[in-house]
Amino acid sequence: xxxxxxxxxxxxxxxxxxxxxxxxxxxxxxxxxxxxxxxxxxxxxxxxxxxxxxxxxxxxxxxxxxxxxxxxxxxxxxxxxxxxxxxxxxxxxxxxxxxxxxxxxxxxxxxxxxxxxxxxxxxxxxxxxxxxxxxxxxxxxxxxxxxxxxxxxxxxxxxxxxxxxxxxxxxxxxxxxxxxxxxxxxxxxxxxxxxxxxxxxxxxxxxxxxxxxxxxxxxxxxxxxxxxxxxxxxxxxxxxxxxxxxxxxxxxxxxxxxxxxxxxxxxxxxxxxxxxxxxxxxxxxxxxxxxxxxxxxxxxxxxxxxxxxxxxxxxxxxxxxxxxx
Numbered sequence: 001x002x003x004x005x006x007x008x009x010x011x012x013x014x015x016x017x018x019x020x021x022x023x024x025x026x027x028x029x030x031x032x033x034x035x036x037x038x039x040x041x042x043x044x045x046x047x048x049x050x051x052x053x054x055x056x057x058x059x060x061x062x063x064x065x066x067x068x069x070x071x072x073x074x075x076x077x078x079x080x081x082x083x084x085x086x087x088x089x090x091x092x093x094x095x096x097x098x099x100x101x102x103x104x105x106x107x108x109x110x111x112x113x114x115x116x117x118x119x120x121x122x123x124x125x126x127x128x129x130x131x132x133x134x135x136x137x138x139x140x141x142x143x144x145x146x147x148x149x150x151x152x153x154x155x156x157x158x159x160x161x162x163x164x165x166x167x168x169x170x171x172x173x174x175x176x177x178x179x180x181x182x183x184x185x186x187x188x189x190x191x192x193x194x195x196x197x198x199x200x201x202x203x204x205x206x207x208x209x210x211x212x213x214x215x216x217x218x219x220x221x222x223x224x225x226x227x228x229x230x231x232x233x234x235x236x237x238x239x240x241x242x243x244x245x246x247x248x249x250x251x252x253x254x255x256x257x258x259x260x261x262x263x264x265x266x267x268x269x270x271x272x273x274x275x276x277x278x279x280x281x282x283x284x285x286x287x288x289x290x291x292x293x294x295x296x297x298x299x300x301x302x303x304x305x306x307x308x309x310x311x312x313x314x315x316x317x318x319x320x321x322x323x324x325x
Contacts, residue, residue: 001032001034001088001089001090002029002034002035002036002037002087002088002089002090003025003026003028003029003032003034003035003036003037003089003090003091003092003093004025004037004038004039004080004083004084004087004089004091004092004093005018005021005022005024005025005026005036005037005038005039005057005092005093005094006018006021006038006039006080006083006092006093006094006095006100006103007019007021007022007038007039007040007049007052007060008095008097008099009040009041009042009043009044012043012044012045012048013044013048014044014048014049014051014052015095015097015201015202016158016202017095017097017100017158017159017201017202018094018095019052019055019163020095020156020158020159020160020161020162020163021093021094021095021100021156022036022038022052022055022056022057022093022163023055023056023161023163023164024093024119024122024154024156024160024161025038025056025057025091025093026055026056026057027056027122027161028091028093028122028123028154029056030056031122031123031125032091032125035058035059036056036057036058037057037058037059037060037061037087037089038052038057038059038060038061038170039060039061039062039063039079039080039083039087039175040060040061040062040063041063041065041068041076041079041080042063042064042065042066042068042069043064043066043069044062044064046062046172049062049170049172050169050170050171050172051169051170052170053166053168053169053170054165054166054167054168054169055163055164055165055166056166056168057168057170058168058170058171059087059170059171059172059173060170060171060172060173061083061086061087061173061175062172062173062174062175063079063083063174063175063176063177064174065177065179067179067181067184070186070188071099071186072184072185072186073099073102073103073106074106074183074184074185074186075179075183075184075185075186076099076103077103077106077107077110078110078177078179078183079177079179080092080103080107081107081110081111082177082178083175083177084107084111084151086175089151090150090151090152091130091151091152091154092107092111092113092151092152092153092154093154093155093156094107094153094154094155094156095155095156095158096117096118096119096155096156096157096158097158097201098201098256100155101117101155104117104153104155105117107153108153111151111153112149112151113147113149113150113151113152113153114145114147114148114149114151114152114153115147115152115153115154115155116132116134116145116147116152116153116154116155117134117155118134118135118155118156118157119132119133119134119145119154119155119156119157119160120133120134120135120142120156120157120160121133121160122161123147123154128148128150129146129147129148130146130147130152130154131144131145131146131147132144132145132147132154133145134157135157135280138253138272138275138276138279139275139276139279139280157259157280158201158258158259159204159259159260159261159280159282160259198230198231198232199232200232200234200248200249200251200256200258201256201258202232203231203232203258203260204260204261204262205226205229205230205231205232205260205261205262206226206231206232206233206234206251206258206260206262206263206264206281207222207225207226207229207231207232207233207234207264207266208233208234208235208236208251208263208264208265208266208268208278209222209233209234209235209236209239209265209266209267209268209307210235210236210238210239210265210266210267210268210269210274211236211238211239211267211268212266212267212268212288212289212307213239213244213266213267213307215244216243216244216245218308219233219244219245221308221311221312221315222266222311224315225264225311225314225315225318228315228318228319228322229262229318231262231264232260233245233249234249234250234251234256234258235249235250235251236250236251236252236268236274237250237252237254237255237273237274240255251274251277251278252273252274252275252276252277252278253272253273253274253276253277254273255277256277257276257277257278257280258277258278258280258281259280259281259282260281260282261281261282261283262281262282262283262285263278263281263283263284263285264285264287265278265284265285265286265287265288265295265299266287266288266307266311267287267288267307268286268288268295269288269290269293269294269295270286270293270294270295270296270297270298271294272294274295275294275295275298279298283300283301284298284299284300284301285299285300285301285302285303286298286299286301286302286303287302287303287305287307287310287311288302288303288304288307289304289305289306289307290304291304
């Protein structure tokens, strides 16, 4: 028996969320006294994949077939299912990110496995039964999922565990699937890739803004603050809807759900729909002129003030701090 983690590749590099999933899988393997194995689909160097050993992975099954370079949930579910059988795994771990949300339910059905969507802590095992904790009701409560099936699928919320890296090196083995062209139903005609930015799904620091900035021409200070902090930029739905910012920056119930270590919200009131996408953040800082803004109830730190005064002062102080060090 083994614990298998599904690891995603982007432009030849392992995604941050997948490193976390692999680490989670390795910790589960430690609990069960078995090996941690990973499966990777698509082009990546053996040197890159071997680095998974630093988070406890002993072996990587690598299907380098070019057809896997574009995500297809139907094809990927079949390939990962085959990897589960090849590894003799009873526990499958993957990230509860955009692709994971598509892939995990398919695998649950294919493997006849119980499924936990969005686990936030390591599971507890009692014999063949596992219990995993997840957030519910937009993070206002927690639920404990009990898995009694022989095989188990656990999708881990991004940024729930911080990987502790060691010095290990994973053994990389070629993995041949039985998939044919008929298994690939998605045809990619082209792709508009976002370059030169920190992807929101990978960001540990995020600076976000809303209608309080009054117009797209005022976003320069948000971008400057983000650049100084090494953060990604985000926005509220209202801002994306009027095209002040690109839609890929929209976070909230109808946009991306993120869990950064730091989320700075500037000029965002904090409606429940927005909070649903960000309330998993480790630390929330709110800057708003309205002391009654709902966001302050969810904030760890709040500044009641004009963004056009507070943000430039914050930028100036950060620059002083950087200059002194």
